[in-house]
Amino acid sequence: MKSVMKNYFEKxxxxxxxxxDTWTSLQRISYMVLTAHWVDDEWRLQKRIINFCPISAHRGESIGQAIEKCLRDWGIERVFTITVDxxxxxxxxxxxLRKKFNHRNASxxxxxxxxxxxxxxxxxxxxxxxxxxxxxxxxRVRGAVRYIRASPSRLTKFNQRVKEEMIDSKAQLCLDVPTRWNSTYMxxxxxxxxxxxFESYVRDDHNFFLDLTAGDGVPTFDDWEIVRRVIKVLEPFYHLTLKVSGSLHVTSHSLFEVLTDVHCLFDGWQDCGDLEIISMTSKMREKYNKYWGEGNKINMLVYLAVIFDPRCKMSFLDFGVNLLFPNVAxxxxxxIDKELHCLFNEYSSNAGRIELFEGRSSSLTNLCASMEIDRSK
Known part of the structure; x- marks a missing residue:
């Protein structure tokens, strides 16, 4: 399979x-994974993990060298973007990597x-x-969930309390990964x-109270109120994350929409009247502005992808830029217009692409003619 893929990439x-992405295992070994994404001749998005290997360290040059070695091994020269945290x-x-690609005139x-x-x-x-x-x-809620899920007997006893309280839900208690907020939301x-x-269970199982008290404590009424606010704030972010995390379909055209959605969320919450939510979202806006607060520092492809989306084009981009950056829109x-023209000129100068376009011109003409016939009907 690798030889087939190498032959494909070399074309x-x-x-x-x-x-x-890189991470360190429990054995203190650093690993790196590299995934390639491209659109094939049938206009289908393809995705392949092309490397999973240990690396010497999490230093930038070590990561760059490991990626460069992998790309040489696969015969990949034409890299468009590299998405990283x-x-x-x-x-x-x-x-x-930018310097290496530029030396080979491959970017x-x-x-x-x-x-x-x-x-x-x-x-x-x-x-x-x-x-x-x-x-x-x-x-505190995490500690309570962890205690219940620790043994089948506790879970059975908890489910009995659920029936007694006549709670109409079939959802199973799940434990999160604290560093992944979307699992915390779930x-x-x-x-x-x-x-x-939970309130009923704490009265029946004294060990539940002792175990949680030794840690972060038993969830109180105020804790559950705070949790409800957190859920309210996290829910739209959960759906936005799903929108940009798809790997079986192109997501680049939705990135700018996410920026505008988050901006509108903050504006809406700022007038919600709930001081706790206002405090949470004020902190979020601070972090948002660190990465997306200046329009000229955002990768231009985030904007250009909107233009190529036929549902949006320049009209939505103009609206969004004026919404986010009214003073410098x-x-x-x-x-953006300048970069778009520069990219167009660069791609137009590619003789191979021009020949490909000319080769398809007759079929395009036929397609346009048939569309005109259908329209007249």
Whole structure:
């Protein structure tokens, strides 16, 4: 399969976009994964994990060298973007790779757009920063869920309390991964439904009270109120994260829409009258502005993808830019227009692409003619 894929990559195919991440195992070994994404001749999005390997360290140059070695091994030259999280080491790795690609004249616009910050990761940072003040209440609920799920007998006894309290829900208690806020949202959303069952359970199982008291404590009425606010705030972010996390369909055209949606969420919550929610979202806006507060520092491809979406084009982009950056909207639109023309000129100068277009011109003409006939009917 690898030889088949190498042969495919070595042909003059569309450019490849990469996503990569690194982490350290419990054995203190650093690993890196590299995934290639491209659109094939049938206009279908393809995705392949092309490397999973140990690396010497989480340093930027080590990451860059590992990616470079992998791309050589697969015969991949035409890289369009590399999507990474916001660790500083990744910025160093991207700069290393940008120089290498430019030396081989293998990048678009001298690699100006190659560094794509992961939108899902930025949303994660925004949310984690916003719910930090609610962490005690979240920890207490997490402790209660962990205790119940620790043994089948406890879970059976808890389900009996659910029936006695006549709680109409079939959802199963789930434990989250604390560093993944979307799993925390799912845990809280289910646990909140069983608030009365938890209160009943604490009266029947003295060990439940002792175990939780030794840790973060038993969830109180105030904790459940805070949890409900957290759920209310997290729910739209959960759906936005799903929108940009798809791997079987293209998501680039939805990134700018996510920026505008989050901006509108903050504006709406600012006037909601709930001081706790206002406090949470104020912190979130602070983190949002760090990454998306200046329109000229956002990767231009986020804007250009909107133009290529036939449902949006320039009209939605103009509306969104004026919404997000009213004071400098005209300057940003001019900058986007300039980059769009530069990209068009660069692709137009590719003789192979022009020949491909000319080769299809007759079929395009026939298609347009048939459309005109249908329209006249």
């Amino acid at each position: 003059d195919i569309s450019r490849v976009c990469l996503t990569t 916001n660790a500083s080491a990744n910025s160093v790795a991207i700069e290393y 678009v616009a001298n690699g100006k757009f190659i560094h794509m910050r992961c939108v899902a990761h930025i949303l994660n940072l925004i949310v984690q920063y916003g719910i930090k003040d609610a962490s005690v209440s979240v920890d 845990m809280l959303k289910v646990a909140e439904k069983y608030e009365r069952a 005209n300057d940003i639109i001019k900058m």
